[in-house]
Amino acid sequence: MATLYTKVKLYLEANSKTWDAEKNNIDLRNDGSGSYIKTWNVSGLTKPNDSKIAEYDSAGDTAETLHSVRKTRAREYPELKEQLDLLYKDLVAGKVDATGEWAKKIKKVKDDNPKS
Amino acid sequence: MSELKVNVISEVTGANGVVVDSVKLKDGGIVIADAGNIGSTSDVDAIAIGSDGDITLTQDLELQHDGAILSFGANDEVSLTHVHDTGLLLNSTNVIQFNDASQNIGAPSATVLDINATDEIELNATLVDINANVEISGTATTTGVHTFTAVPVFPNNTIETADIQADAITAAKIADNAVVTAGINADAVTGAKIADDAINSEHYTDGSIDTAHIADLQITSGKIAAGLLGGTIAFRAHSGSTQQAIDNATTTQVNLGTESFDIGGNFANSTFTVPSGGAGKYVLTCAARADASWAATDNLIVRMYVGANDDLGGGASNNIPAGHGGSANIQTIANLADGDTVKMYVYHDEGGSEQLQVGPANTFMSGVRVGA
Numbered sequence: 024m025a026t027l028y029t030k031v032k033l034y035l036e037a038n039s040k041t042w043d044a045e046k047n048n049i050d051l052r053n054d055g056s057g058s059y060i061k062t063w064n065v066s067g068l069t070k071p072n073d074s075k076i077a078e079y080d081s082a083g084d085t086a087e088t089l090h091s092v093r094k095t096r097a098r099e100y101p102e103l104k105e106q107l108d109l110l111y112k113d114l115v116a117g118k119v120d121a122t123g124e125w126a127k128k129i130k131k132v133k134d135d136n137p138k139s
Numbered sequence: 140m141s142e143l144k145v146n147v148i149s150e151v152t153g154a155n156g157v158v159v160d161s162v163k164l165k166d167g168g169i170v171i172a173d174a175g176n177i178g179s180t181s182d183v184d185a186i187a188i189g190s191d192g193d194i195t196l197t198q199d200l201e202l203q204h205d206g207a208i209l210s211f212g213a214n215d216e217v218s219l220t221h222v223h224d225t226g227l228l229l230n231s232t233n234v235i236q237f238n239d240a241s242q243n244i245g246a247p248s249a250t251v252l253d254i255n256a257t258d259e260i261e262l263n264a265t266l267v268d269i270n271a272n273v274e275i276s277g278t279a280t281t282t283g284v285h286t287f288t289a290v291p292v293f294p295n296n297t298i299e300t301a302d303i304q305a306d307a308i309t310a311a312k313i314a315d316n317a318v319v320t321a322g323i324n325a326d327a328v329t330g331a332k333i334a335d336d337a338i339n340s341e342h343y344t345d346g347s348i349d350t351a352h353i354a355d356l357q358i359t360s361g362k363i364a365a366g367l368l369g370g371t372i373a374f375r376a377h378s379g380s381t382q383q384a385i386d387n388a389t390t391t392q393v394n395l396g397t398e399s400f401d402i403g404g405n406f407a408n409s410t411f412t413v414p415s416g417g418a419g420k421y422v423l424t425c426a427a428r429a430d431a432s433w434a435a436t437d438n439l440i441v442r443m444y445v446g447a448n449d450d451l452g453g454g455a456s457n458n459i460p461a462g463h464g465g466s467a468n469i470q471t472i473a474n475l476a477d478g479d480t481v482k483m484y485v486y487h488d489e490g491g492s493e494q495l496q497v498g499p500a501n502t503f504m505s506g507v508r509v510g511a
């Protein structure tokens with residue numbers, strides 16, 4: 024099940040707000056018995072109750088899966104300097120297209136970690 | 140023979156003089172010649188009467204009737220009277236003098252007897268038994284030992300410490316609460332007058348012992364209640380073998396399930412609680428280390444909540460590069476009260492629900508009391 028953070032983030036976005044803009048107005052807390060909203064000071068938006076939070080279970084799961092895929096891809100992508108080196112070599116070889124080494128490495132990471 | 144009337148019996152020349160069986164004088168008296176005697180057949184000079192009238196007895200004088208009186212003086216002002224089966228009574232306030240007029244025994248009243256001497260009255264015996272109260276207005280000097288069968292009573296402040304031998308008064312000789320401070324002169328009780336172990340907490344009032352009266356190194360740790368000194372309360376606990384997931388952007392209490400040590404037994408359920416009497420200054424340390432699987436993270440924040448209201452005791456943030464398992468830690472000195480709690484929380488904005496590294500060197504909290 025999605026975390027409280029993810030569902031609150033979606034709740035904010037559904038109401039034309041963003042987590043980054045409001046994170047200092049919200050205090051999510053877990054004292055060992057599960058996460059809860061300890062402080063809610065978002066202007067113009069009421070603190071969501073449990074049922075409202077539950078409405079974002081499914082979307083939250085999807086978002087977290089996507090985050091996990093992105094996180095895995097980010098870890099498996101070659102370092103930036105290595106990618107630049109691959110692109111330079113492909114450019115010199117005239118393979119700045121899907122047949123180049125850079126394109127193939129990136130594609131493999133994406134294929135190994137599909138978003139859905 | 141009938142009565143013979145003779146005017147004068149004159150001395151005759153003869154060896155035996157005049158011998159008469161008995162003589163009855165009709166008138167006048169008997170006049171004995173100077174240096175003459177009156178006697179019996181066996182003691183012809185039992186009574187001698189001098190020319191000055193002095194009478195000399197060569198044998199006993201017996202006054203054989205009860206109440207016989209010997210009177211002295213021209214007007215009989217001094218007398219000795221026989222008291223039947225008892226003795227002799229010196230009359231009135233007259234005295235019997237010895238050697239000098241100032242040395243005498245007499246009775247100034249019917250109930251008072253005086254023995255007077257100028258320098259000394261000496262009683263020589265193995266025992267002088269006085270069956271009465273005794274008043275001594277002068278100074279008493281005793282060579283031997285005074286043995287009392289009742290408790291002697293001394294006026295306040297009459298016994299000085301100089302008069303008491305060292306260790307002579309033990310606790311067994313003093314009843315509980317028998318000595319009050321009003322009966323002791325300032326500084327009169329010295330250490331030499333107090334036996335070892337004679338004073339316990341019942342015998343001094345709270346606050347009466349200051350540090351000036353405690354010798355160096357005399358107070359051992361066993362005499363100090365738990366928690367009053369630094370180091371008597373200390374703990375260190377860390378995350379157990381199971382990694383704890385920390386949700387993104389959620390301040391989460393860290394599960395510290397394994398104790399390295401817990402001196403005083405005040406750490407439980409990932410929470411340290413200040414015991415009763417343990418209030419004071421504490422050095423507290425918290426550290427958390429991200430798992431190597433974390434993506435690049437702007438903030439890994441370790442927070443310490445202390446006190447009854449979970450006030451923020453301190454926090455530390457660190458930027459975590461992807462795949463490196465960086466850490467953040469905080470150390471602070473907190474002034475804690477009895478019953479206050481200390482808990483460790485972690486916050487991160489890695490984006491997902493991420494885990495902390497376990498083990499005593501990665502994620503832990505420790506604390507030690509350093510003083511009041």
